[in-house]
Amino acid sequence: MxxxxxxxxxxxxxxxxxxxQLGGVIAMIEQGRDCKDVVTQLAAVSRALDRAGFKIVASGLRECLTETAQDGKEPMSEAELEKLFLALA
Incomplete structure (x- = not known):
């Protein structure tokens, strides 16, 4: 990583x-909770996943800019980072 x-x-x-949160959404659906409540919680899950992905990409950018890599691996290229970032869009 x-x-x-x-x-x-x-x-x-x-x-x-x-x-x-996703476990909570599943439980809400199983309990027959209101659609609005389920969608609100599902949106929260989606935002949490997006933020985790953006944090990973940001770390990659930082690593690429400083040209440091873990375990002797080459840093990600600009094209690879762009591809990762766009995968989250």
Whole structure:
């Protein structure tokens, strides 16, 4: 994964939060909750996932700019980073 330990911790926290929210959405659907409530929670899950993805891309940009790579791997190219970023759009 791209990023320093702090970035990784932030991403994992966001993903765990999204996982919990998604569990809540599933429970809401199973309980027959109101459509508005379900969609509101589903949107929150989507935002949490997007933010985790953007954090990963931002870490990649930072790494690319400083030309440091983990484990001796080459930093991502500008084209690769653009492709990743656009995948989230």
């Amino acid at each position: 791209v990023g320093d330990e702090d970035s990784i911790v932030l991403v994992l926290n966001r993903l765990r939060r999204a996982q919990g």
